[in-house]
Amino acid sequence: MTSESHPTPSRETAEIAGQWQPIETAPKDGTSILLYTSEGIIEGYWSHNDWEQSPCHATYDGCGGVAINCRPTHWMPLPAPPTIACATGGQQ
Numbered sequence: 325m326t327s328e329s330h331p332t333p334s335r336e337t338a339e340i341a342g343q344w345q346p347i348e349t350a351p352k353d354g355t356s357i358l359l360y361t362s363e364g365i366i367e368g369y370w371s372h373n374d375w376e377q378s379p380c381h382a383t384y385d386g387c388g389g390v391a392i393n394c395r396p397t398h399w400m401p402l403p404a405p406p407t408i409a410c411a412t413g414g415q416q
Contacts, residue, residue: 350399359396368392
């Protein structure tokens with residue numbers, strides 16, 4: 325993932341959480357999502373007319389992002405992050 329801010333999934337996107345969707349229906353606005361490829365499940369987002377992701381299972385594309393080695397075929401929204409207690413006792 326890049327240091328750029330990525331949009332969070334919309335309410336409509338959240339309603340399909342837990343269901344794989346065809347890649348053609350994936351958001352292309354920079355929203356981070358789960359992508360299914362022949363190499364496994366990765367977190368990625370659409371950028372510069374292609375899918376990009378964090379360094380795992382990818383190679384640097386020279387354009388500030390990381391290109392995915394295998395074309396994703398399906399996607400699903402990221403799950404909600406866990407709620408954890410901070411060291412001071414508050415919620416994070």
